[in-house]
Every structure is written in C-alpha cells, then in structure tokens.
Amino acid sequence: MSNQSNAFNQLSLPKSLLDNLESMQYSQMTPIQALTLPAILSGKDVVAKAKTGSGKTAAFGLGILSKLNVDSYATQALVICPTRELAEQVANELRRLARLINNIKILTLCGGQPIIHQVNSLAHGAHIVVGTPGRLLDHIQRQTVNFDALQFLVLDEADRMLDMGFEDDMMHIIKHIPSQKQTLLFSATYPDSIEKMSTRIQTQPEFITVDEVNDQIEQLFYEIDDAQRKLILAKLLTDHMAQSVVVFCNTKQACNEVEHYLSQLGFSVIGLNGDLEQRDREQVLLQFANKSRTILVATDVAARGLDIKELDLVINYQIAYDPQVHVHRVGRTGRAGQNGLAITLVSPNEIAKANLLEQSQNLTIDWLTLNDVSFDKTKIVQPKMQTLSLTIGRKNKIRPGDILGALTKDAAIDGQLIGKINITDLYSYVAIDKKMIKKALDYFKQGKIKGKSVRARSL
Incomplete structure (x- = not known):
C-alpha cells in the first residue's frame, strides 16, 4: 500500500x-x-x-x-x-x-x-x-x-x-x-x-x-544468580539511565519488595499492584505517565490497560510464566515507531521458561552475564517533574486550558515548566517542574480556577 x-x-x-x-x-x-x-x-x-x-x-x-x-x-x-x-x-x-x-x-x-x-x-x-x-x-x-x-x-x-x-x-x-x-x-x-x-x-x-513484528525492540537476556537479582536490577537501571522504565514482577510480594528496595537506594519508583484502591491506582499511573516518577514496578494483572507512550525500557525482573505474557510486556516499549529495549533476568531455575519462550516465539537467546554488579548511585535518574493534585475536575466543567491559564497568568509560572494535565471527574493532576511546586502550592492557598477555590497538594 x-x-x-x-x-x-x-x-x-x-x-x-x-x-x-x-x-x-x-x-x-x-x-x-x-x-x-x-x-x-x-x-x-x-x-x-x-x-x-x-x-x-x-x-x-x-x-x-x-x-x-x-x-x-x-x-x-x-x-x-x-x-x-x-x-x-x-x-x-x-x-x-x-x-x-x-x-x-x-x-x-x-x-x-x-x-x-x-x-x-x-x-x-x-x-x-x-x-x-x-x-x-x-x-x-x-x-x-x-x-x-x-x-x-x-x-x-x-x-x-x-x-x-x-x-x-x-x-x-x-x-x-x-x-x-x-x-x-x-x-x-x-x-x-x-x-x-x-x-x-x-x-x-x-x-x-495486523501481525506487526516489532523489530525495533532490542531484547537482552541476563543469566543471573537469584541471590543477586535486586542488585543486578539496580545495576542495569543505573547503566541504562532510562527516563521511563516498567519493571515487571510475577507476584505482588516481589513487586512490593522491589519497590521498597529501589526506594531505599534513592530511585524515583512507584508500585502498582492489585491491592490499591481505585483512586490510588489512578494516581500511580498518572504520576508515571506524566514523568513525575521514573520507574513503575508492576504485576501483569495490575498493568492491564497500561498504555504509556515513550517507554524507554521494560525489565522483566522475573521471566513471565507464559510466553504470550512476555510478548505483551515487551510490546509496551518501542511504540509508535520508536526504538525500544527489553531486558529479562533469568536464574537457573527459570531456564525452562526461557526455553519455552525461544520455541514459541522463534527467538534465539544470546545469554549475557554481569561480572561486576556494583553500581554508581550518581547515575540514578531523577525526574524533573512532580505532580500536583487539585480538588477540581470534569464535574466542575474544568478544561486543561483553565488550569494552564491559572498557573501561567495568575501564578506567573512559565508554561514551559508545566507538563501534562489530566482531568478526572472529581480531581485534576498537573505535572510541574519540581522547582515550581512550592510556587504553585502557595498560589492555591488563595488562588482560584474559574472563580472556585481549589485545594492543592503535591504527590
């Protein structure tokens, strides 16, 4: 055509x-x-x-x-x-x-x-x-x-x-x-x-x-010692210095452990699992999508419906049980003509799953190993943006332009420093350059949008 x-x-x-x-x-x-x-x-x-x-x-x-x-x-x-x-x-x-x-x-x-x-x-x-x-x-x-x-x-x-x-x-x-x-x-x-x-x-x-084989996604497979799995994850995150990463785990427990571990090290990380209340889940996804958090740790069930554009890297912290699930995970990077990268960590007791993946997807895995798992904390990527939550939404007939206008004209914040604006029925979420968060919060102590007082907090 x-x-x-x-x-x-x-x-x-x-x-x-x-x-x-x-x-x-x-x-x-x-x-x-x-x-x-x-x-x-x-x-x-x-x-x-x-x-x-x-x-x-x-x-x-x-x-x-x-x-x-x-x-x-x-x-x-x-x-x-x-x-x-x-x-x-x-x-x-x-x-x-x-x-x-x-x-x-x-x-x-x-x-x-x-x-x-x-x-x-x-x-x-x-x-x-x-x-x-x-x-x-x-x-x-x-x-x-x-x-x-x-x-x-x-x-x-x-x-x-x-x-x-x-x-x-x-x-x-x-x-x-x-x-x-x-x-x-x-x-x-x-x-x-x-x-x-x-x-x-x-x-x-x-x-x-439409069976599009996405040849713009590079896949790397690392054979690892299970005891070093978390360390290797941190090493790979600092080596690649990606701005937007999803880390997939097979269980909720692993998800929570990884989120806690990376958070303790100073990574900008947020977790998504099936236990979250709906509004908390919404806020997690918004913060990740609007570049206020660098890393999202998720289970497959929790990540259903996740569609983040410009995702630099997917890391399979644990290889998926099902080859089709692996394909879905990996397909979240390399969208809309962009190059993508997917890394899968495989311990000796997971090799059978990797063999199944090779057979079903007609892949040839070139195994990589990491001899040095030390990493440089100065290479931890921190997001430039932070999310502001506002107590005003679609029910108040609010549009993104109303929020942008209040922040640029009334609060005198440069429009270049304001990122994505998401409006739900009852709340609005705005990504703002971290340097301007205090200024925005100060404005909403008295400031209004469309004549309505609005409470604001940073997430």
Whole structure:
C-alpha cells in the first residue's frame, strides 16, 4: 500500500475530523487504521486482531465520530473495555479526536467511581458511553442507561474480557442493545472463543489481522544468580539511565519488595499492584505517565490497560510464566515507531521458561552475564517533574486550558515548566517542574480556577 493511500485525507471523513488530525500531526494511518477504517466507514461489522498501541482506538473512534449526530443527545455508541484504565484512555483519546466537534459528550461508566455522579450525568444524555462490563450491567439493571438509539458497539480487547470471565456480562449487555447496529470487535489474539462470540453477535464481519513484528525492540537476556537479582536490577537501571522504565514482577510480594528496595537506594519508583484502591491506582499511573516518577514496578494483572507512550525500557525482573505474557510486556516499549529495549533476568531455575519462550516465539537467546554488579548511585535518574493534585475536575466543567491559564497568568509560572494535565471527574493532576511546586502550592492557598477555590497538594 503506498503512502499516498495511507493518508487520512484519502478517506471520506468530515472536515472537522481531518482538520483536527492535521493539528495533532496525524497524517499517515497506522496499518490497523488503513485496513479497518474503510470497512468501518462503509458500515461493515469488523473483527480486527491488533496489539495494544497499534492505533486501534483512533480506527474505531474516527468511524464513530464521522457518523455521530451531535444534535441528538441519545447514546449512539457504546465501547466496552476490560478495565477502568483502558476505558479512561479510550474516552480521553475519543475526546482528543473530537476536539473540533462542538458540544460532544463522552461519558465513562466504570466501577470505583460513585454511581450517583454517573446517574446524574446520564440524565443529561451522552453521545458516546465508554464503560466496563460490571458497571454497565449495574446501570442497565437500574434502568439509568438507554441504548435504544445505539448505532455502534465496540468490544475493545475482547480476548482479555473473555479471559477475565466477562462473557456472560457482555452477552447480557448486548441483549439490551438494538440488533440493527454496527459491531466492531478488537482483540490482540484470536482464540476460538473470539470466533464463537463473533458468530453470535456480528453479521458477515470483515476479518482483519495486523501481525506487526516489532523489530525495533532490542531484547537482552541476563543469566543471573537469584541471590543477586535486586542488585543486578539496580545495576542495569543505573547503566541504562532510562527516563521511563516498567519493571515487571510475577507476584505482588516481589513487586512490593522491589519497590521498597529501589526506594531505599534513592530511585524515583512507584508500585502498582492489585491491592490499591481505585483512586490510588489512578494516581500511580498518572504520576508515571506524566514523568513525575521514573520507574513503575508492576504485576501483569495490575498493568492491564497500561498504555504509556515513550517507554524507554521494560525489565522483566522475573521471566513471565507464559510466553504470550512476555510478548505483551515487551510490546509496551518501542511504540509508535520508536526504538525500544527489553531486558529479562533469568536464574537457573527459570531456564525452562526461557526455553519455552525461544520455541514459541522463534527467538534465539544470546545469554549475557554481569561480572561486576556494583553500581554508581550518581547515575540514578531523577525526574524533573512532580505532580500536583487539585480538588477540581470534569464535574466542575474544568478544561486543561483553565488550569494552564491559572498557573501561567495568575501564578506567573512559565508554561514551559508545566507538563501534562489530566482531568478526572472529581480531581485534576498537573505535572510541574519540581522547582515550581512550592510556587504553585502557595498560589492555591488563595488562588482560584474559574472563580472556585481549589485545594492543592503535591504527590
């Protein structure tokens, strides 16, 4: 396929969407977008096999937005995701794609948030609903959602939803949706269960597969002595001096031990495990994504839905039990055409897992060893940014520009020193250069945003 035909402007998209794509510097479609968008725009059901980070959200998002009737506040599209994090990411990406469409309302319905706020928002209508199966079922049972006008159903990461036991929930939700609709099913793998589900819920779907072997990810395997595992981890972190690292552990206990160990040494580290309350989990992910922390230590379950762009390095502190899990871990680096690096530590009692990985992925492992495990503490990378948490959010009709304006105009902080701004329903999080944190905190002792007093604290 030539580059010319891979340009977004070759598609019959509304001008507002094309103008916005241009402002976002999206000119060429990714392979999954080039293959699925024509089918989606022509109204076909689609089953698409593509990995996380391939650009699938924009593929179905542009399809939905191109056909949306903004004048009607009836819910016209439903996107079902396996986790709250993924649902939030999808909703945020849809909002970015819809920036030049006036008065569009995109609502997330997930667990871990007060249901009453969601009920109140639904009462005013929403064009697009993005949610997790459990919370969507809850709203269906309460009769607080109405899908009578639904035109699009998207199942995102459908294989993972089946793995997590959501099949009955999904089928129950689908019973409450009109049979005349366009159904898009996205999945990283294509097991028999996906084929069965497609047969039940889709009409003559077009099957699209993008198996991109990412040759931009360099993989290094170190044979280690189990007793030196933590030391070797610290050594590799200082040797590579990466700005953004995910360290994967197989258990929650290992995760906690590694986080504590690295923290004691002075690394900027934060942990993500299944025991965290939803808001704490949200804050952990935000701090890592906005470059306020250098290292995220996580289990595979906790990292579900994690989509961090510009991830320099993945370290498998312990080799994954399953080769497919290893592929998912490693695939989190080297996104969007960037080079990536993945390092796996393997002790003698884990060699069988490494052999299985070699066979299943057609890999040839060149084993490395470290003779010297001493490391230089002066090479520990410290982030330039810190996160500010503000007691104001989407419910207060706050936009990133309102926060940026208050900090630059009123608090007189240089805009270059302000990083990512994330707004959730009740809170906002701002990455600010560490040198300016005190100034920002001082401002919010009296300062306001849109006339509303705001409490601030640094995370």
